[in-house]
Amino acid sequence: MRIIDVHTHPIFFNDGRREDEIDALVAHGRALGVERMISLGDVLRYGPRPDAAQLRRLNNESARLQKLHPDYFVGFCYLNPLLGEKAVMTEAERCVTKFGFKGIKLEIANNASHACMKHIMKAARTFGYVVLQHSWSSTNFGPNMQDHSDPEDTAGLARRHPDVNIIMAHMVGVGYRGVIAAKGLPNVFVDTSGGFPEDGLVEYAVEHLGADNVIYGSDLPIRESSTKIGSVLGARIPESAKAKILFHNTARLLNLN
Template sequence: MRIFDIHTHPIYHMTGKSPAEERRLIAHFRAHGITRANMLGDVSRYGFHPTEDQIREINTDSIQLAARHPDFYTFFCYLNPTLGERAVMREVERCAAAGARGIKLEKANCAADPCMRHVAKAARTFGLVVLQHSWSMDTHDGGSGVQSDPEHTALFARRNPEVNIIMAHLIGCGYRGVLAVKDLPNVWVDTSGGYPEAQIIEYTVEHLGAERVLFGSDLPIRECSVKIGAITGAAISKSARQSILYDNTARLLGVG
């Protein structure tokens, strides 16, 4: 059984940058059957409103780590859309040239905000997936960032049907999130965020189809063994399980 983890932060709060830490984390992934992992960047290093230079620094770390382990890591370009179109396009162009497979958005703004048009333009121009941090505000206060409810992410998807979008944090979005994107074929959900919840995987497969569900751990914020267990322990078919754990992500990102 192969596993492709769509949602990881190998460098987090500056931890993970040393060669020893790199080797230790990859060994940890492999010990759990994870053969490929996608990096989303050290998104908490400078808070939720990083400057253009800070964004560049975070993405450079991802570029360099992916270059050192090209057969293991892919990466997404982390952005702050509020910096404007010029900054967004310039950074995405740089990251795409280095091999980025997508765009990562955190909590600088809401997915329904006008500045998201810059993200959509960049995604269309460079053929990238957009992963939007999403969480139901029924269960979370959002902290100091700007939270995107599932409905906000769904609105972004409706406005941009030609852009492939990942609504991150299935557990945080919950049943409400599944229903919000059910009729949007350009939206996938990843399984990261929160503790396992009984029946949520089965419900998601029933309403979206297994082909629109992507395995994500959110390591090191969450432990990958717990997140893997939520998939392997779900009452779904073997083929659905393999689709979620590896095949869907590989297909979406164009990785063998």
């Protein structure tokens, strides 16, 4: 079955930068049936609030992956909403015009309910980006995580901006609560990344969101691709739903041939 992985960090805390490491990752992915990987960047290297120069450096690394394997890697533009409208728009424009990136990656600089998110939504609208928002249930992650976006925060963002497609990252992190929050929002796509697979969660997401709004993501190298692929292939859902989750939904969402 064909696969696109919408949630990867090929370079992670500086590991994986050498060409032989990149080539090995591509070979490993292809052996598992992964035809394309979305590179979200080394988003934890500089802490939760990288500055403009650090963002450029990380986005340049994703662009280098694309250049080395243009038929395999697709970049997302990592941004920090707290830097303000000018910084957000400048880097978002650079990433799409110079590199052809397909989306925006947001980590934990701020909560998705923060007013500064209007700059991100403007960039997404202007440049045709999908927005991937790090999301995790605070009941799973612990206290004092105010800059982590709960699934309700991400769903609220989507509700305020129905013309922007949003990926709610980490199905296992947002859990059943995340599925409930995303229900009824056609512009929200929940990716399967984050945490060890939970029996029944993919089935629950398909039942309540429909197979069209669930997409495959691994979060490699934090999670092993084969385990995350298995969580979809082993789910008690129709083969047609598995094909949508693993490939067709992301191909359509990002306009990938």
